[in-house]
Amino acid sequence: MKALITILAGDGIGPEVMREGVRALKRIARLSGHEFELCDGLIGGAAIDATGEAFPDDTRSLCKKSHAVLLGAVGGPKWSDPNAAVRPEQGLLDLRSALDVYANLRPVATHPALYDASPLKPEKLRDVDILVVRELTGGAYFGEKERTPDSAKDVCSYTRHEIERILRIAGQLAGKRRGKITSVDKANVMETSRLWRNIADELIPAEFPDLELEHMFIDAATMHLLSRPASFDVIVTENMFGDILTDEASMLCGSMGMLPSASLNQDRRGLYEPIHGSAPDIAGKNIANPCGMVLSIALMLRYSLGLEDEAVLLEKTVYAAVEAGHRTADVSLPGVAPISTQVMGDAIIAGLG
Numbered sequence: 001m002k003a004l005i006t007i008l009a010g011d012g013i014g015p016e017v018m019r020e021g022v023r024a025l026k027r028i029a030r031l032s033g034h035e036f037e038l039c040d041g042l043i044g045g046a047a048i049d050a051t052g053e054a055f056p057d058d059t060r061s062l063c064k065k066s067h068a069v070l071l072g073a074v075g076g077p078k079w080s081d082p083n084a085a086v087r088p089e090q091g092l093l094d095l096r097s098a099l100d101v102y103a104n105l106r107p108v109a110t111h112p113a114l115y116d117a118s119p120l121k122p123e124k125l126r127d128v129d130i131l132v133v134r135e136l137t138g139g140a141y142f143g144e145k146e147r148t149p150d151s152a153k154d155v156c157s158y159t160r161h162e163i164e165r166i167l168r169i170a171g172q173l174a175g176k177r178r179g180k181i182t183s184v185d186k187a188n189v190m191e192t193s194r195l196w197r198n199i200a201d202e203l204i205p206a207e208f209p210d211l212e213l214e215h216m217f218i219d220a221a222t223m224h225l226l227s228r229p230a231s232f233d234v235i236v237t238e239n240m241f242g243d244i245l246t247d248e249a250s251m252l253c254g255s256m257g258m259l260p261s262a263s264l265n266q267d268r269r270g271l272y273e274p275i276h277g278s279a280p281d282i283a284g285k286n287i288a289n290p291c292g293m294v295l296s297i298a299l300m301l302r303y304s305l306g307l308e309d310e311a312v313l314l315e316k317t318v319y320a321a322v323e324a325g326h327r328t329a330d331v332s333l334p335g336v337a338p339i340s341t342q343v344m345g346d347a348i349i350a351g352l353g
């Protein structure tokens with residue numbers, strides 16, 4: 001197949017992990033005979049430096065005509081002045097909005113080779129296989145905003161349409177898994193959550209009668225995610241709750257650097273990025289874990305390009321490399337020197353053959 005893929009390396013460790021991801025993607029193309037046209041674009045702080053805008057028009061048009069977009073990460077101290085006219089993170093929100101990628105899928109599956117990298121006991125980590133379905137283009141991140149020197153507001157709003165379409169995606173995915181949906185909200189306090197819960201109670205039994213639906217408050221969910229993570233199958237939730245819950249969930253897998261994400265729109269065109277940020281504390285040191293980026297590319301092969309075999313090959317290769325002891329500092333083994341970002345990339349490429 002032929003596909004046009006936009007590469008947005010971004011800021012901080014973004015370009016470092018993207019370099020290894022692109023090498024792996026090119027190797028997959030060579031092995032499978034697919035033709036991936038890769039075009040670079042600017043976003044975030046790098047785009048602000050070059051153009052004054054966090055999501056320039058050139059990047060927007062490139063992304064809109066691509067089959068998929070790969071993103072490293074955006075942001076960093078250089079652009080973090082709260083009074084700045086434009087911030088890198090706005091570029092990311094504009095990108096998500098431009099592509100209308102409302103469904104953010106974040107798989108969280110533990111792997112025995114990484115039990116030792118998690119702060120949780122191994123017995124808690126056994127059989128953890130969660131798919132978090134996070135609503136990505138609504139809620140407080142996209143609502144009306146206002147700030148004066150003495151007050152501020154971020155309006156959290158959701159429409160029936162926005163809630164229904166994300167619940168439908170969660171239902172479809174749960175039907176292909178173990179058949180359980182946990183809908184996470186704060187319905188004891190928030191009106192948006194009460195609407196969310198009512199719609200879930202209508203839609204899931206009507207459209208997915210075979211699924212088990214449970215509701216959970218976000219505060220309880222953060223606790224149960226640590227006390228009994230294996231009891232979850234699909235978690236569906238709104239934008240900010242999903243953002244926070246998946247950073248917490250990443251520690252089940254040992255490190256934020258291991259977790260990929262896929263953000264899909266109605267046409268299955270997608271944005272693929274690791275869940276981590278630009279990690280300014282380790283940027284430029286060649287020590288970031290590139291696995292989350294490489295695994296995001298596997299999700300792109302699966303969801304936007306329909307290349308399941310290639311996706312599975314990439315995923316198996318990443319975990320085989322980790323099992324063989326190739327570990328960056330964030331998941332390193334006691335007494336074993338960690339390897340660099342690039343050497344981790346080399347191990348994955350070598351595993352692909």
Ligand SMILES: NC(=O)c1ccc[n+]([C@@H]2O[C@H](COP(=O)([O-])OP(=O)(O)OC[C@H]3O[C@@H](n4cnc5c(N)ncnc54)[C@H](O)[C@@H]3O)[C@@H](O)[C@H]2O)c1
Nearest residue numbers: 073074075076256257276277278279280281282288289330
């Ligand atoms: N999607 C995105 O682009 C995105 C997401 C979150 C945060 N951000 C931005 O990133 C910047 C830094 O935010 P933060 O520090 O809160 O979050 P972060 O995810 O960048 O880092 C949190 C911690 O995890 C570590 N870490 C993250 N990714 C890693 C990797 N691949 N390998 C090893 N360790 C890794 C970091 O070193 C840091 O200690 C901010 O400007 C923030 O707005 C961007």
